[in-house]
Amino acid sequence: MAKRNLKIAEKPPKEFLAETIRSITDISEVNLQKILDIFESVTFDKNTKIIKEGEITSYVYFVSKGIIRVYYHSVGKELIDWFAEEGSFIGNLYSHIMQKPGFDIYESIEDVALLRTQYSDLEKLFKQNHEIESAARRVLEQYYVKYVERVHHLKGLPADEKYHLFQQHYGEFVQRIPLKFVADYLGISSETLSRIRGKDNKKKLKK
């Protein structure tokens, strides 16, 4: 997966969203504008729970700046599902579709700037407009592709390989995620992760 370009995040949020959609699907500018029109800007401080546990979400968000940690509680433990970085869409699709309380918590690990819209407004647009519905389907496909890749990466690999894949996947974002969260996400202890990182640094120095 290509490393993300940080510069892109400095663009106005709606321009960033437009570029992200264009990169996934062909869509006329008229219809793209209709999508952009229903999004509004919101910002949250670091460590804010944007979507809480047990909530049925009515919003879908686009991350234009910052990183969000997606996690849930299981048998008294906090388990990290993934990190939503700049350019990601979030929203607890599961709880929305099933109309069941979601188990995931979406929490900012930096100050974040987001665009958001109500699911119901999006769905109205889909219903009215065939091209927008097609675009939505393609955006969803990309989202699922990423999800499947994440799952595939994590299953059945030794700790160091998991970490290296994680680095490849998230690029420079790795530096912005606390060590403890990375370890949790990979399902390894912080000590193991430190050891892997130390080894990697030694290798770098030798070169």
Next chain:
Amino acid sequence: MTKQAVNLLETQAKDFLRQILTTAAQVDDDSLDVLLDLFELVSYKKNHEIIEEGKIADYFYYIHKGIIRVYFYKNDKLVIERFEKEGGLFGGNFTHVTKKPGTHIYESVEEVQLLRIKYADLDELCKKSHQIERLYRIMMEHFHSGYVERLSTFKSLSSEERYHEFIQQYGDIANRVSLKDVANYLGMTPETLSRIRSKYDKY
């Protein structure tokens, strides 16, 4: 099977699929007929690789009868990602979108009867029909939610809890799949699974 029997089976399978699709979204009968016409029935024997490793999937499948397992190799070790049974859908983990060779293998665990549709035909129809595009989008969302639910309930539960969840989610699959495969999927040794099962069966 005679040609007649095959036709009958295909009609039956399509009736089931029609029911599943109409519960997912409102679609008029004409649009649904056009869609179902594009599906064809295929049958495979046990242990047949329906989608092979390294391939880009051309078809999207609906399972009318039987079970498949979805797995991949990591460091020469076989890892089972999931099972799908009657009523389930599968389609090669979006290799038709990424155009990258697939890492997963889709293989029948029993003799299977499937309905399949070419992605190219489905795509073509989605362009023509807003209703079908909508149906496809909604089916995909459901499929994904199910996938997420299965995976999330799994992480970090104890071995016993994982087995319990497995029974809840998959029902009778547990008796139709080999013990070894179930253990692999649940990330435990066959011995541990046997132990849990014998305890579980007592209740």
